[in-house]
Amino acid sequence: MLRRVSELDLSGECQRLGVDLPKVLSVYNFHFWFNGSSAKIVLSLEPPAVASVGIDGLARVYAGEGLDRAELEERLVSVLGLREDPAEFYRLARSDPLLAPFASEWAGWRLRGTGLWWALVTAVCQQNASFRQGWRMLAKLVNRYGRGVELEGEGWVPLPPSPHDVLSDPGKLREAGLGYRADTVVRIAERFVRGEVPDEGELARMEAGEAERSLKTVRGVGSYTARLALALSARRYELPPIDRWVRALASRAYGVSGGEVESAWVNRWGRWSALAVVALTVALDAAPLREALARLEAGRLLPEPGKLSPSTLWSFALC
């Protein structure tokens, strides 16, 4: 049981910064962490600490002994994107053929961050799989390993498996449908247990290419995975995770060949490159490529309610 260690009101700060908290909390979230009115945000896995944040901005932090309250509060604020000023990103987006509508309708969205371990697992689960398949793997992982904590007065909250959990029962990775990706997750877990992985703070200080190279030393972690994990965990956006989906859409929208997409993307988005990739998946509902290309042609560049997508994921039970 985790006790409540602090309570804070983020509504004023969100309003001042133009942050749309419902979007921040709902996008790319699961039903077991967001119910439409409040979200559970994992601030630390070992030992566990969790924040409960309402769409009204009221937040409570829960932790055991030994974790610093001020540090957890700062982590929460940073994970919600409140320490980041994306004004330049949205300014660039306003005149972009892919993200212009998103910039006018979704400027209050901020990327919700996560720890490096879970960011890497998340990115590995997107490899060579559909959006739907990747997120089903993650939901099953949380479900199969069955970790969680009780919050004082708020009930049970599931937690992702820790690296130790994965190493003590790696078979559950395949039960969760990871297939050959399971070996990569095991190798990542080994690095964490041996303390061979830089923490988010170190990653934030490293030069981007160096940070990418250090993650790529794990077999099974390539550019896409390393870059997506850097964006999700350290808010480092200089290097875009270009997959075949983004490559095809950008090639069409920017009028360049597939091989030229990365340099065109970085020229356009600069230090916001990876954020633009994630935003594009939200704008186009991570639709399968054929459908996403059709939406680009039709100018349907805003999230559409209904089907399973980054913005509606939280309202579906995937397992």
Place this chain on the structure above:
DNA sequence: TGCCAGGCGGGGT
């Protein structure tokens, strides 16, 4: 049934 999906590494040229 067969093919593809938000990659990757290894082995070819």
Place this chain on the structure above:
DNA sequence: ACCCCGCATGGC
């Protein structure tokens, strides 16, 4: 520096 293939799994 490229090109090409197989890789587990699930969805259609």
